[in-house]
Amino acid sequence: MSRALLITGGSSGLGAAVVDAARRSGDRPYVIDRRPPQDGVPWLECDLADTRAAEAATRKAVAELGGLDGVVTAAGMDVPGRLGDVAAEVWERVVTVDLLATAAVIRAALPALTEAHGNVVTIASTLGVKAVSDATAYCAAKFGVVGFTRALAAELAGQVGVTLVVPGGMRTRFFDDRDEQYKPGPDAILNDPANVAAAVMFAVGQPRGCAVRELVVCAERETSYP
Known part of the structure; x- marks a missing residue:
């Protein structure tokens, strides 16, 4: 039976890889993003920095899907720089998105997820367990995702499956708009997002009563983990 999966940030990067994996599995992905996903994938346009709009979009998606079996919060952004050099509104947008x-979408999806005993997969980062310079907003947000997800897993135990996925650097367009000093070098070792998407689908597919709490997925020579 195909599963109804809500994927934030599903138009690019890891989110798009999860959409691909879901379609190959015969599932029904539904995307919330600012840009359209690949052809044929239903979606709602939403700037996730507006958390009330994110909640409304989630409720609308659940209604259109007729229920919900899983949520993958793959949307994310980063604008690296020293704290004093990153504009306050930019810094705060990183933390909000x-x-x-992440919390807003899951909050809005909880009634449907509880009814279906569905699964939540949140996406943190290796920089959610290891702090580095010039990444205060991103580290604050991703450390927050780690803590939020662990608390949520305790809160929803027996009702909704909750998995924290911690990816290392991936070959996506995530780095494209950065200043050159913050882009991976030509010899950077990055993972294929399809590998992380496969781990996400493994977590989403766990049966009732089995919990995959945390997964770290990175290139073998990832420098930011452990």
Whole structure:
């Protein structure tokens, strides 16, 4: 039986890889993003920095899907730089999109997920367990996702499956708009997002009563983990 899966950030990067994996599995992905996903995938346009709009979009998606079996919060952004050099509104947008919108979407999806005994997969980062310079917003947000997800797993135990996925650097367009000093070098070792998407689908597919709590998925020579 195909599963109804809500994927934030599903138009690019890891989110798009999860959409691909879901379609190959015969599932029904539904995307919330600012840009359209691949052809044929239903979606709602939403700026996740507006958390009330994110909640409304989630409720609308659940209604259109007729229920919900899983949520994958793959939307994320980063604007690296020293704390004093990153504009306050930019710094706060990173935290809002990466952390607060994650909570907002899951909050709105909880009634449907509880009814279906569905699964939640949140996406943190290796920089959610290891702090580095010039990444205060991203580390604050992703450390927050780690803590939020662990608390949520305790809160929803027996009702909804909750998995924290911690990816290392991936070959996506995530780094494209950065200043050159913050882009991976030509010899950077990055993982294929399809590998992380496969781990996400493994977590989403766990049967009732089995919990995959946390997964770290990175290139073998990832420098930011452990």
